[in-house]
Amino acid sequence: MNPDSYLYLSAILFSLGALGVLIRRDAIVVFMCIELMLNAANLAFVTFSRMHGRLDGQIFAFFTMVVAAAEVVVGLAIIITVFRTRRSASVDDANLLKY
Amino acid sequence: MSAALLATQSAATHLLAGPVTSTGGGETFLFWVGASISVLGALGLIFSKKAVHSALCLAGVMICLALFYMAQGAVFLGVVQIVVYTGAIMMLFLFVLMLIGIDAPESLTETIRGQRWAAVLVAVLFGAILIGVFAHAKLGPFAGMDQANAAAGGNVPSLAHLLFARYFWAFEVSSAVLITSALGAMVLAHRERVTARRTQKELAADRFKRYSKDPSVIVTPMPNPGVYAQHNAVDTPALLPDGSIAQLSVNATLRAQGEVRGITPLPVPLPHEAADGDGASPAGANGSGRHEEVGA
Known part of the structure; x- marks a missing residue:
């Protein structure tokens, strides 16, 4: 197996995450799909790091994880706040800015 | 056996030789198993109806990636992936799922007509473009991580040398990001809290006020879930005196x-079983099963 296969896998996982963001309505599931996309990008980072024989790619994957952790905390707090006021976690229901 | 040994040997030589164009047998096996599991997990994440199942699928994908x-x-990243992602972040997701509850299934009506198929088309095209780019890029041989990892005596010390020297500023900024979040x-x-907390007395008075206008308002506490010998669970309904279910x-x-x-209805006691009892039990007609237990 050529190590390039990891890159193809990361492309597939990223597209699946994007598909989930586009077709799901539940805000939490949409958020999980975003996490999947971040993870796919991390896989590409690690693979490129191995390709170049340098650790910088791994450092970037590490920072992605840090940012993802911060993002999850704030995002979930936003989802909880929206749920409290609207009693719904569906992304279709939060449409006040549309009108 | 010898083939497996050969495979590990070739893997070892690949790792030692530096540039890699093909991985060893073990990693190939791991890749194909893990890749199929992670793609199936990603599909499960998208298509499962319950959000909890989606979360579990995502946790599986993350473990494969680790x-x-x-x-x-x-x-180091593999361990951090398991500890931070599957350990902390996914548990946070499950926590929020528990907090907001799953009261209604997701609506399947499309607000934009044909959006779902368009989304599938876009995602497939996007994936095809990404894969095409990777296929056409001149990627060259893989250098392997052994030299970089061995530079400071292991993966973790080498990462630490980079993190606390070249990327020190970014590291400090990330701490600010974490605190801000x-x-x-x-x-x-x-x-x-914009209004004072309502006391139990006020709540009760309010409830009776509503009851005076609408007799269907329930003023008593809700009935407990029924706990029978059959199921000791909250989803077991209580029975009303006439045997119907209290919703x-x-x-x-x-x-x-x-x-x-x-619920499966309890067996109705036969007349002779009820008569067989010792007579001291006042619950003769309550149910034959209980009666027999007491008698034995």
Whole structure:
């Protein structure tokens, strides 16, 4: 197996995450799909790091994880706040800015 | 056996020789198993109806990715992936799922007509473009991580040398990001109490006021879920005196999901069994099963 296969896998996982963001309505599931996309990008980072024989790619994957952790905390707090006021976690229901 | 040995040997030589164009047998096996599991998990994440199942699928994908990281020489990242992602972040997701509850299934009506198929088309095209780019790029041989990892005596020390020297500024900034996000979560999740907390007395008075206008309002506490010898669970409904099911005795969330457990009716005691009792038990007609237990 050529190590390039990891890159193809990361492309597939990223597209699946994007598909989930586009077709799901539940805000939490949409958020999980975003996490999947971040993870796919991390896989590409690690693979490129191995390709170049340098650790910088791994450092970037590490920072992605840090940012993802911060993002999850704030995002979930936003989802909880929206749920409290609207009693719904569906992304279709939060449409006040549309009108 | 000898083939496996040969495979590990060739893997070892590949790792030692530096540039890699093909991985060893073990990693190939790991890749194909892990890749199929992670793609299936991603599909499960998208298509499962319940959000909890989606979360579990995502956790599976993340564990597979952690194995890939370790196989590619990023041991530290693999461990961090398991600890931070599957350990902390996914548990946070499950926590929020529990907090907001899953009262109604996701609506399947499309607000934009044909959006779902368009989304599938876009995602497939996007994936095809990404894969095409990777296929056409001149990627060259893989250098492997061994030299970089061995530079400071292992993956973790080498990463630390980079993190605390070249990327030190970014590292410091990330600490600011983390503190800001923790503060943000506290601010967002905090709820200011604008009115005084209503006492139980006020709530009861209010309930009776509503009852005086609408007799269907329930003033008594809700009935407990029924706990029988059959099931000791909250989704078991209580029975009304006439033997019908008390719908109010089951949590509204479970009722909305249609997960109220049915009951199998208790056996009606036969007349001679009831007569066989010692007579001291006043519960002669309550149920033959209980009666027999007491008698034995």
